Every structure is written in C-alpha cells, then in structure tokens.
Amino acid sequence: MQRIKCRERENWRSLADEYGFKFHTMYGEPYWCEDAYYQFTLRQIEDDIEDPSAELQQMCLAAVERVVNDEVLLSRFRIPEDYWDFVNDSWLRGDKSLYSRFDLAYTGKGPAKLLENNADTPTSLYETGFWQWLWLEDKINANQWNENVDQFNLLQEKLIDQFRDMRKFQEDIVLHFSCCKDTEEDRGTVQYLEDCASEAGIKTKFVYIEDIGLGEGGFFTDLDDEVIEWAFKLYPWEFMLREEFSLFLEEADVNWIEPAWKSILSNKALLPLLWEMFPGHKNLLPAYFDDDERVNSLEHYVKKPIFAREGANVSIVQNGQVIHHSEGPYGEEGFIVQAYSPLAIFDGDKHALIGSWIVDDEPAGISVREDSNLITQDLSRYLPHIILG
Amino acid sequence: MKRTKSINLDRMRKVADRFRVKPIALGISAATLVLSCSSGRGVNEGEIFADLAACKAQYPQLAQECENAYQQALRVAEESGPKYASRSDCEIDFGARQCMNYRHGGNDWFMPAMAGFLFAQLLDSDRHYRAVPLYTSYSSHSPYYYRWSTVDGYSYGNYRYGRVKVHRDTFKPKPKVTKTIKRGGFGSRVAAKSKWGGSGGSKWGSKGSGSRSGWGG
Numbered sequence: 001m002q003r004i005k006c007r008e009r010e011n012w013r014s015l016a017d018e019y020g021f022k023f024h025t026m027y028g029e030p031y032w033c034e035d036a037y038y039q040f041t042l043r044q045i046e047d048d049i050e051d052p053s054a055e056l057q058q059m060c061l062a063a064v065e066r067v068v069n070d071e072v073l074l075s076r077f078r079i080p081e082d083y084w085d086f087v088n089d090s091w092l093r094g095d096k097s098l099y100s101r102f103d104l105a106y107t108g109k110g111p112a113k114l115l116e117n118n119a120d121t122p123t124s125l126y127e128t129g130f131w132q133w134l135w136l137e138d139k140i141n142a143n144q145w146n147e148n149v150d151q152f153n154l155l156q157e158k159l160i161d162q163f164r165d166m167r168k169f170q171e172d173i174v175l176h177f178s179c180c181k182d183t184e185e186d187r188g189t190v191q192y193l194e195d196c197a198s199e200a201g202i203k204t205k206f207v208y209i210e211d212i213g214l215g216e217g218g219f220f221t222d223l224d225d226e227v228i229e230w231a232f233k234l235y236p237w238e239f240m241l242r243e244e245f246s247l248f249l250e251e252a253d254v255n256w257i258e259p260a261w262k263s264i265l266s267n268k269a270l271l272p273l274l275w276e277m278f279p280g281h282k283n284l285l286p287a288y289f290d291d292d293e294r295v296n297s298l299e300h301y302v303k304k305p306i307f308a309r310e311g312a313n314v315s316i317v318q319n320g321q322v323i324h325h326s327e328g329p330y331g332e333e334g335f336i337v338q339a340y341s342p343l344a345i346f347d348g349d350k351h352a353l354i355g356s357w358i359v360d361d362e363p364a365g366i367s368v369r370e371d372s373n374l375i376t377q378d379l380s381r382y383l384p385h386i387i388l389g
Numbered sequence: 390m391k392r393t394k395s396i397n398l399d400r401m402r403k404v405a406d407r408f409r410v411k412p413i414a415l416g417i418s419a420a421t422l423v424l425s426c427s428s429g430r431g432v433n434e435g436e437i438f439a440d441l442a443a444c445k446a447q448y449p450q451l452a453q454e455c456e457n458a459y460q461q462a463l464r465v466a467e468e469s470g471p472k473y474a475s476r477s478d479c480e481i482d483f484g485a486r487q488c489m490n491y492r493h494g495g496n497d498w499f500m501p502a503m504a505g506f507l508f509a510q511l512l513d514s515d516r517h518y519r520a521v522p523l524y525t526s527y528s529s530h531s532p533y534y535y536r537w538s539t540v541d542g543y544s545y546g547n548y549r550y551g552r553v554k555v556h557r558d559t560f561k562p563k564p565k566v567t568k569t570i571k572r573g574g575f576g577s578r579v580a581a582k583s584k585w586g587g588s589g590g591s592k593w594g595s596k597g598s599g600s601r602s603g604w605g606g
Contacts, residue, residue, distance in 0.1 A: 020403025045391065130401060133393055150391050157393040172562045180576055195400055210576035215567030216497065225472075227565035235575065245574030365392070387391060 001108030002039045003346035003383075009034065009138055021131055023185040031382055032127060034135055038352065038368045038385040040108075045152045045366070045387055048112050052283045053102055053356040053363040056114055059281070060265050061361070063273050064091060067264045076289065077269045078306055078333040083241050086250055087260045095259030096166055098193075098232070099125070099159065099364075104283075104354040107344040111282040112354065114274070115341070116304075120258050120266035121236050123185060124355060124382060126192040128367040129155035132384035150387040153365035155357050156196065162360045163200035170230050170255065174203045176222060179234035181208050186234050193232060209235045218251035230255045237263035238307045238333075268306045268336045287338040300340040305330040311375045316340060324374045346370075353380070435509030435555045437523060437537065437545065444508055451518065455508065458520035462506040466522035467491070469540045469563035473499045484527025498568050501526075505537065507545065509555050519560050 009015070012034060016024050024032035040049075067073045068088045079087055101122035106112035133153050139145050177194050179186040194204045205222060212228070213221040220228040231254050233240070240246060241263065249260075264270065271287035278284060288294050290303060303315045305328075312328025318340070343351040351374060355367035371380040438444040444455035472491075473479035476499045479488035483501040491500045503522040510518050522540060525548045526533040537545035540563050545553050 018403070019401050042391075129393075130396065133396065136392070153392040155393070156396055174564060191403075199397060199400055208576075211572055212575050213569035213572040214574055215569045217493075217567050219565070219567050221567055221569045225566050225569050227567055229565070239578040240575060243575050243577050248574075 001044060001106070001344060001352075003036055003350065003352070004039055005036045006034070009135070009142075012135075015134070015138075016131075019130075019134075020191070021126065021188070023188055026185065027379060029379055029381075031380075032131065033381045033383050037383055040152070040385060040387050041389045042150075042387050044108060048106060049104065049354065049356055049366060050152065050363045052112055053104075053358060054361075056102055056117075056283055057100070057358050057361050057363075059274060059278055060117060060119070060270065063270055063277060064261055064264050066277065067273070068092075068261065073269075073273065077264055077267050078238070079263060080241050080246075083246070083249070083260070087263060090256075090259040091261035095255065095261065096162075096169075096257075097259060097262060097361075098162055098166075098257045098359065100262075100265065100358040101367075102356040102358065104356055105341040105343050106354045107342070112356075113285050113341040114271075114283055115285075115338070115353075116268060117265050117270060118355075120262045121234050121309075122355075122357075123189045123234070124367050124369065125155070125189050125357075127382045128153065128355070128357065128365060129159060129196075130192065132367070132382075135384045136386060145386075148388065151365075151385060152387060155359065155365040158359035158362070158364045159193070159196045160199045163197045163202055165360070166257075167200055167202050170202075172203075173230050174205050174226070175257075176228045176231040177204055177206050178209050178212065178231060181210055190232070190234050197232075209233065212245070214245055214248055218248055220245070220248070220252045220254055228252070228254055230257075232257040236266065236307075236309075238267070268304050268308070271304075271338050272336055285339040285341050287336060290335040290337050292337075295337045298337065298339050301337050302340050303335050303337050305335055306333045314375050316374055326373075326375050343374075352383075433509060433512050433555050434552055435507045435559075436552050437505050437507050437550050439505050439550060443550070444506075454518040458508050458518045459506060462503065462520040462522045465540060465563060466500070466503050467493070468565045470500050470503075470522060470566075471524070471540070472566055472568055474568060475499060480528070482526060482528060482531055483524065484531075487527055504548070505550065507539075507553070507555070507559065509560070511560060521559055 021032070024030070067077055068091050071084070074084050075081070099122065100117060100119040101124070102117055103115040104112040105115055133151065133156065136149065136151050140147065140149065175197055177190045179190045190206070194206065197204050207222040207228070211223055213225070215221040215225065215227065222228060233256060237260060240249070269289070272289050272292070275284055275287045286298065295301070300318045303317060305313045308314070308328065308330040311326055313330040314326045315322050316324040343353055345351055349372045350370045351372070352368055352370045355369065357364040357366065366385065368383050368385050369380040370383060436447070438447070441455060441459045444459065445452045448455060471479075471482070473488070476488055476490070479499040479501060487501050488499045489502055491498055501524050504525040505523045506520045507523055508518065508520045510516055523537045523545065524533065525535060525537055528534060533544065535548040537548055539545070539559060543556055543559065
C-alpha cells in the first residue's frame with residue numbers, strides 16, 4: 001500500500017460538470033483529490049481486504065440472526081420495542097439488502113480491522129463506483145498506464161445486477177428514491193442509484209424525505225399523491241423509527257431499501273456483539289458496551305455513540321486521557337468502546353481509511369478517504385486507488 | 390479484471406453534450422424498432438363497452454371472461470382512478486353528477502364514475518382477457534370532453550363504443566393513488582442533527598407532472 005503523487009487530468013473539472021458530479025468540493029475544501037492515488041498489490045486487495053470483507057459480512061448476518069431473536073439485545077441496540085416485530089419481519093421475509101460499506105483500518109501489513117459497518121446509509125458511492133472508475137479509464141485511454149493497472153471496483157456492475165435481481169420481485173412497480181433536502185452530496189448519491197436502477201430497467205421517481213405524505217388508507221405518498229410501494233431511502237432507520245410517521249410504517253407496507261433489519265447492522269452496538277460472538281477474530285477489534293468493566297483492560301480506545309454519522313461525538317482515550325475528541329449532536333442512546341487501531345499514515349499526517357463495499361453480500365470494491373485528523377469526518381478527502389503488482 | 394468492464398456513459402451524463410454527434414446507426418435502429426412494434430405483436434385490438442351487460446350481449450360465449458375483466462376494471466378504478474377531496478373538485482373535471490362518494494378502508498373521497506371499460510385479450514402466453522376502466526368528461530373545460538381516457542390520461546379517442554387498437558401501456562400496472570392527509574412526518578430528527586442541517590441548496594426539483602395533471606381544464 002503506497003500513496004503516490006501524480007498529475008491531475010487537466011479536464012477533470014469540466015468532466016465533473018458534464019457528469020453532474022457537483023460535490024467534488026465541499027464547504028470550500030477539496031473533497032475529490034487526484035493529485036495522488038493509493039496503490040495496492042493484488043495480494044493485499046484479495047487476501048487482506050476482499051476475503052476478510054466477505055467473511056465479515058457473513059459474521060454480521062449471523063449477528064442479525066442473533067439480535068432479532070433476543071429481546072435483551074434488541075434493547076441494547078436501542079431498537080424501539082414497538083418496532084421489534086417490524087424489524088424481525090423484514091429479516092424473516094428475507095428482504096433484500098442493496099449495499100453496505102465496512103470501514104477498515106489497514107496499513108498494508110497485517111490484518112485489516114473493522115472499525116464500523118455503514119450498513120444503512122453509506123455514501124461516497126458515486127465517487128467510488130463511477131468517478132474513480134472513470135479516472136482510471138481516462139488514465140489508461142491517455143496511455144499513461146497500460147492494461148496491467150487495475151482497480152478493485154465492481155461496484156456499479158454489482159449495483160445494477162442487484163437492482164435487476166430485485167426487479168424480478170417488483171415487476172412494473174415504481175421505485176421511489178428519497179433523501180433529505182438541502183444536501184447536494186446525498187442528492188448526488190441518490191441520483192447515482194437512480195441511474196443504476198434505470199440501467200436495470202426499473203421505473204424510478206424521486207421524493208424528498210420531508211415531502212413524503214401520509215395518505216388515506218395508511219399509505220405513504222409522493223407529491224403526486226401516488227402510493228409509495230417500493231422505496232430507497234438515504235435516511236437512517238434509527239430516525240425513521242422515532243418520528244411521527246413511524247406509527248404508520250407497518251400499515252404502509254413499503255418495501256424499503258435498505259430493509260429494516262439493517263437497523264441492527266448500522267448500529268455501533270454491533271461491534272461489541274461481534275467481539276463476543278467471534279472473540280479474537282483477526283479482523284475485529286476488542287469492543288464492549290461502555291458500562292462493561294472489561295473497558296478497563298483497554299489502554300488505548302475509542303468511544304463511539306451507538307448512533308452517529310461521519311465520525312461525530314467520538315473520543316480517543318489513551319491511558320485515561322482524552323487525546324482527541326470530535327463534537328456532534330449524538331450520544332443520547334449510549335456509547336460503545338472499541339480498542340484503538342491506528343490508520344495507515346502517509347506523508348506525515350495523512351490518515352487513510354479503507355471503505356470496503358458489499359453488494360449482494362459480496363465484496364464489490366474499495367474506496368480510500370484520508371484525513372489530517374485521527375478521526376475521519378465529513379471533511380475528509382477522497383482519493384482514487386489502483387492495483388498494480 | 391477486478392473492476393466494472395464497461396459503463397453506459399450516456400446514462401451517466403447529466404448535461405447534454407451539444408458537440409457530440411450521435412452515430413447515425415442509432416437513429417436507424419430506433420426507427421426500425423418503432424416500425425416492427427406497430428406492425429408486430431406489441432399491439433392488439435380491444436373493444437370498449439359501456440357496462441358488463443353490453444360485454445355479455447356481444448360475447449355470450451365469454452360471459453365469465455366479461456365478468457372477471459369487468460371486476461378487474463373496477464379494482465383498477467378503485468386503486469388508481471382519479472380521486473378528489475370534494476364533489477365539486479371532481480365535477481369541475483368530469484361534469485355535473487358524474488362523481489360519487491367513495492369510502493373504503495378509512496378513505497373518504499370523490500371519484501368519477503367509470504363510463505366504460507376496455508376489454509381485450511392479451512397476446513401473452515395465457516391469452517387472458519383483461520379490462521381497464523375508461524372515463525369521459527361532460528365538462529367542456531376538460532381535455533377529455535366526450536373523449537375516452539384511461540386512469541393515466543391516455544386517450545382512446547371520441548366517446549363511442551366499439552373496437553380500438555390497444556396502446557401497449559394500457560394493461561401495465563398503474564400507480565396507486567390516495568389522498569394525502571399530511572406531510573412532514575419524516576425528516577424532523579435530521580433537522581436537529583448538524584450534518585444534514587448544513588447548506589448546499591439542491592436544484593433537483595422533482596415534482597414534475599404527475600399522473601393527475603391531465604384531468605383539469
């Protein structure tokens with residue numbers, strides 16, 4: 001694993017306009033960066049990231065099976081009791097998942113460690129599945145690299161395949177796509193998934209989360225009063241289960257992507273449960289609920305809220321001292337504690353985090369984000385990667 | 390190769406590239422496609438009836454098929470037909486005394502009466518008989534004034550009974566429509582959390598023209 005500087009494509013900003021990639025610069029800071037890339041060997045990708053990701057996914061599914069059947073765990077996972085059946089039903093029905101992203105600490109040597117599972121509303125999807133793919137295509141087409149250079153990125157292909165598969169069960173039903181207002185990044189991500197669904201022959205329609213209506217008969221509706229029967233939502237289940245319209249989730253009978261059972265996997269309580277179910281697994285870090293006395297056995301650990309996004313409300317503790325802390329609005333549902341695992345560091349201060357994508361329960365590609373901070377947050381930068389050697 | 394082999398770049402483009410010349414072959418194949426559709430298996434004939442009795446009278450040997458198809462048309466009308474909060478709203482689009490109150494499963498609204506139904510044998514493997522509801526308007530303000538329309542606004546010409554060519558979308562499932570009571574029941578938590586509360590300004594408006602837009606005058 002190396003970080004290598006390179007020249008930007010001269011026309012990438014106009015290409016971004018052409019393809020509608022609007023959030024390459026966010027909050028006035030560059031987000032997409034192609035003045036460098038990360039390089040992996042095929043062995044690193046396959047042995048250290050791809051195979052462990054496939055195994056982690058199976059372990060996660062085993063954890064869901066355990067939680068849906070255990071009321072103590074459902075409480076610890078802060079799934080509201082009124083929705084235990086709702087979550088369990090989606091699991092028993094086998095509602096299909098579209099995608100997830102594992103965040104892994106990996107330095108190029110030794111096993112990758114699971115930091116968390118973004119199983120419900122993962123983003124950086126467009127940048128990964130399409131934009132970094134296009135970057136490599138352009139480099140190869142410009143003869144800067146030959147065909148030996150590859151990338152671990154089957155993401156778009158697998159997303160379209162999975163939509164095609166889902167379509168068999170939803171023949172001729174419109175798939176509504178939804179995210180919150182006023183975020184170009186989320187809207188761009190959802191637009192990308194709409195494009196993938198269209199490519200799979202699905203009819204799509206968009207409605208903002210805030211615009212979803214409650215119709216007579218207990219249905220959810222879009223702005224044209226059409227009943228929502230099948231919907232992708234880039235909006236977390238932990239919110240959806242606690243808002244006014246939650247009461248109607250059961251009756252509305254929407255086929256949701258991601259399905260409700262993903263509320264178990266997107267939850268940081270998963271980390272202590274995995275460690276309990278698979279103690280000492282090479283790709284896991286020791287993790288406990290924060291009221292567990294075994295926390296005291298950890299010298300260097302990270303404390304994370306059970307529900308949080310983009311690295312908010314995270315503290316890093318070393319020998320009893322908080323050495324790093326990020327602010328945020330989360331934490332009311334409790335915390336978990338996970339042993340600290342260093343990220344790969346390049347050029348002094350660039351901490352690289354691997355995102356390993358899962359589609360249809362199989363590894364589908366990776367993304368690399370880097371941050372000057374110890375905690376990767378929403379101001380991190382996205383860099384493309386290649387496989388060589 | 391560990392990456393996606395090919396991507397349909399035209400699908401991914403969000404800005405029409407004015408300088409890109411489309412290959413002429415595309416145009417030809419598209420034209421061929423249209424021709425083969427209109428002369429081929431995609432199109433068949435159906436017949437418009439005022440009611441169940443008319444269907445049975447025309448096809449005594451298909452009485453059961455008429456019955457099943459008619460019931461199906463009523464179901465489609467219930468689920469996907471135009472719905473209004475008040476009788477007057479409905480009558481503005483469909484004319485005086487053309488609308489009825491409909492209460493079902495907590496619903497309470499006004500719908501135009503089904504003025505007829507289109508009965509056709511599908512050319513699929515089962516060769517089933519199917520039907521969809523048809524509406525007409527007695528309001529001179531309506532684009533469907535004395536014309537037939539399906540629930541999604543496709544017109545089957547002037548308001549008269551008899552044989553017509555079936556449009557290929559007619560028997561595809563229609564979106565269900567219901568009266569929205571309120572909005573904004575999702576998204577409240579997000580407003581309280583910082584990440585989503587930021588600026589950004591989306592201009593992807595998507596309200597667009599809905600299935601209902603064609604009913605008014």
